Amino acid sequence: MNLIAQLRDVLGPAAVRTGPDIPARNRTDAAAEEVVEPLALVLPCSTAEVAAVLALCHAAGQPVVPQGGMTGLVDASRPAPGEIAISLERMCGVEEVDPVSGTITALAGTPLETVQKAAEAAGMMIGIDLGARGSCTVGGNVATNAGGNSVLRFGMTRANVRGLEAVLADGRVVRSNAKMIKNNTGFDWPQLLIGSEGTLGIVTRVTLTLHPCPAAISTALAMVPDTAAALALLRDVGARLPGGLLVFEAMWSEFYAIATGKMGLRAPLVATDGVCLLIQAPETDPEGSALVDALHANMEAGHVSDAAVAQSEAERKQFWALRESVYDHARFFPRTVGFDVSFPLDRMGTAVEQLRSRIAQAFPGAAWVVFGHLADGNLHVNIMAEPAGPATRAKAEKLVYGLVGELGGSVSAEHGIGRAKTAYLHLTRSPEELRLMAEIKHALDPKNILSPGRVLV
């Protein structure tokens, strides 16, 4: 009996699809570099079924690729020809909300937004939020150590995971004791799987930490002259607010000019040059003014050129529309070559200045923007140069990743490596680190059946 027949035998015929029965969504990720039909798509309904699938594939030496919401941007979950795609989409549902332990447990295929809503229904919140919340799955968030909008306050996904269940390459199921904050009992293998992008195991069940919801959240825009001033404001405001900051997004002048110019969004600030910051902070009570007070003190001291605090939900949305205008760039510009990189904060000013001068030289006249989660050291750089195509992409990658290498930054802040960045991984990781990763990979997946060619080549 061949492998496909064996899989159908175990999962039932409807859960193992081939050829035209494989939906378009399982053939590529959000980067959509290529559309590929896998050897088969399997749709397990339980951890036991995932285990059975992997045990069979392991025995057969059959490469597989796990799939979540397919919202990744680094070509990790797109199948390669000959791979079997294992989609967790049927393993969906919040299993438990435990406000006493402060935990929420969901199956890996549950959309992030579903988990968020279940937490909110219990009067609490989780510490993970990203734009793709409606499509991405919590298992995918864990597999990729997703970043997003809440990292400044709650850390990467890694910091939000209390417990994990996963299936290893040969079908063994590992479960960590899921509810304790403190559990110093040997190696923390869940931390190894978090962010491994499907190359060390398949996440099947996730327990996340719940947090209390703040009484209110203030939202502001502030304009500062430059990157150094933005970082100084970050430290000052962070120190003034006991609850810290929730959001500290930066839009450098190129970004702000496009949003308020060509795209016609309302500019709530008089000052237009410099770095525009989108800031959110929790308030102790619904009428709280902690963020207003902190920004006011910085304006009085001359550190902030201009600022506005949202007085209504409509204004809050208007402020966010500036930041989210980037998702509409495709309507105005040629195809973007996008980057997700990070720099140590003490080199952030240099990084932006160098991007400015090198992009002007390499792509004269091209529109480009730099923006991102400044507090996390995370810059997104989009270069909208023509002609779109591999040559422009290669030139842009050389420019941006070269700078990352020079300044000791990271070639992937939050999106991961997948297949899109394997050629640049050495700029952030030393040969010794890469060898250690390869040894870990070999120990956990000796036949290299889990997402081969992703992360490590």
Next chain:
Amino acid sequence: MNLIAQLRDVLGPAAVRTGPDIPARNRTDAAAEEVVEPLALVLPCSTAEVAAVLALCHAAGQPVVPQGGMTGLVDASRPAPGEIAISLERMCGVEEVDPVSGTITALAGTPLETVQKAAEAAGMMIGIDLGARGSCTVGGNVATNAGGNSVLRFGMTRANVRGLEAVLADGRVVRSNAKMIKNNTGFDWPQLLIGSEGTLGIVTRVTLTLHPCPAAISTALAMVPDTAAALALLRDVGARLPGGLLVFEAMWSEFYAIATGKMGLRAPLVATDGVCLLIQAPETDPEGSALVDALHANMEAGHVSDAAVAQSEAERKQFWALRESVYDHARFFPRTVGFDVSFPLDRMGTAVEQLRSRIAQAFPGAAWVVFGHLADGNLHVNIMAEPAGPATRAKAEKLVYGLVGELGGSVSAEHGIGRAKTAYLHLTRSPEELRLMAEIKHALDPKNILSPGRVLV
């Protein structure tokens, strides 16, 4: 040339000690179960020297045990006969404080308190604090994933590590890119080493996150009727304070009665029965009353029997003296069998009730206390039963760890496994988890020279 001679050749004769030249401090840890003379004590001064030592020991198949401040309680850093002890004590010093990136970097042998003071000198703080701060080293904190007093706010040591340098079993040096918050570039190997208790590598350099100091810290004592009420107060107060809580320590009635009775400490509360909580919270400004307000609301609602907020540094010390009275129990009671365990918070009430009834039955008339970092699910249980000795210890361990197993808790919340708890590890970790750990250990230390017999047997 034998190994000792080779080591002397590389490190110089003064850095390789044998026989009576080995100080008492390198012969046992703080549990002091046994005093053992290692084959040799080596005192490297640099990462390169640690690498050279491990390369030689690896080639010779020579077992080693890394040593920090020797403040561990689970018999991990005490040498076994025939092992070479590698003490990091000469690798001491804070190398960099970078307030812009929010990082501090120190050599592994630096005492925690030295790192704390360097952060404070820059107007900031680190998120790690424990009673042994003056003796324990930051490398030891990382190797053991130390818990302590700040976990509620800043997480375990794991959550505070931004970057790591370590030497692997065969002498290879691995360094992670040290300053970025976001760095999704392959497996997060530092997370694997954190908490591995010296069995996967030797930590040589640590970069920790810096946090702003709060404007002020309020300290309070509160008495609540029982464990459920304590957990309800934790959730309520945590939700009222945007900066959350810093400390939420519980002393159950047996503990409070001894402290305020036999030990004669002043009882600032009228109510004496129930659970006494020591609470600290950050304040927005030096005159802030966020914690007072939150406790007042809970008293009005009848959730808190009695409460007192420290009005001076002297009162703050007096409140802490209650909690720290446990360190003086040796003056009043027979030798303690101590435990460091955790339970899911939703089973914490059951855990305490079961301890109460089972200890009364197993050790009638014996003094015992339960206290700990309640918010973290971390209980310390001390049973002061006679006769002191292996039989009493075995009986107590069976009782406490048996309960941990029944309730899905952890046999080690923060102290680790070392050699003291290997026999109980299976109560918290499944056979599949233990096998995975063994595979990881074999991949990273195939000759089993790093702290053999610790964590895994």
